[in-house]
Amino acid sequence: MESKKVNHSRALKVVLIGDGGTGKTSLVNQFVHKSFNTMYKTTIGVDITPYLVAEAKDPKKIIRFVLWDMSGQSHFERFRTRFYTGTSGALVVYDLTSAHSYRNVERWINELYSKCKNVPVVIAANKADINELQIKHSRPPTLGHSHLITSAKTNLNVEKAFFTLFELITNKDLIMTDSQDSKTTHVSYESDV
Numbered sequence: 001m002e003s004k005k006v007n008h009s010r011a012l013k014v015v016l017i018g019d020g021g022t023g024k025t026s027l028v029n030q031f032v033h034k035s036f037n038t039m040y041k042t043t044i045g046v047d048i049t050p051y052l053v054a055e056a057k058d059p060k061k062i063i064r065f066v067l068w069d070m071s072g073q074s075h076f077e078r079f080r081t082r083f084y085t086g087t088s089g090a091l092v093v094y095d096l097t098s099a100h101s102y103r104n105v106e107r108w109i110n111e112l113y114s115k116c117k118n119v120p121v122v123i124a125a126n127k128a129d130i131n132e133l134q135i136k137h138s139r140p141p142t143l144g145h146s147h148l149i150t151s152a153k154t155n156l157n158v159e160k161a162f163f164t165l166f167e168l169i170t171n172k173d174l175i176m177t178d179s180q181d182s183k184t185t186h187v188s189y190e191s192d193v
């Protein structure tokens with residue numbers, strides 16, 4: 001059997017940031033596990049999920065991403081500084097039905113950039129399925145970032161959002177691979193914040 005090469009030295013860290021309740025965890029669940037639920041987790045910590053992609057030009061070349069999703073919002077600076085360490089790119093999520101979460105997008109990007117200068121950013125305007133509540137701010141709040149309307153519920157643009165970010169990070173055309181082993185690990189930081 002032909003084995004695929006996974007380059008472990010190049011595990012690229014992607015963080016999900018944005019206000020609590022905007023759908024960060026749901027986007028990861030939809031993307032990686034193809035599932036959606038309405039459970040709301042509030043334990044402080046980080047969910048870490050590996051995700052493998054392949055280079056389009058040479059599908060035997062596997063690139064390993066690791067998705068870092070803060071569970072529960074931590075207001076502790078020390079926790080957040082550690083959260084950002086080594087980040088290669090970020091998916092910044094806001095909720096189309098929450099003007100507050102939209103206004104905070106710039107704040108999240110500024111915080112990210114204060115820890116890791118100018119890493120690629122993709123903005124996800126999430127919950128697009130809730131049509132009647134959509135407010136008129138589906139325009140990019142910050143210039144120069146890719147901005148996609150997503151729904152973790154209906155799977156609208158979820159793959160596109162992650163792959164746009166992955167391709168910005170690697171500067172390569174990427175495709176999915178069937179060699180996933182995407183178990184989510186929860187790391188609780190409660191004891192030391």
Ligand SMILES: Nc1nc2c(ncn2[C@@H]2O[C@H](COP(=O)(O)OP(=O)(O)O)[C@@H](O)[C@H]2O)c(=O)[nH]1
Pocket residue numbers: 018019020021022023024025026027037038039040041072126127128129130150151152153154
């Ligand atoms: N209708 C709808 N609800 C969503 C969507 N994404 C997340 N939710 C719901 O919004 C709530 C918060 O989602 P969650 O992923 O926990 O947000 P997080 O705090 O950013 O991780 C949950 O009840 C989800 O089911 C979406 O695209 N559409």
Ligand SMILES: [Mg+2]
Pocket residue numbers: 024025026041069070071072
């Ligand atoms: Mg979450």
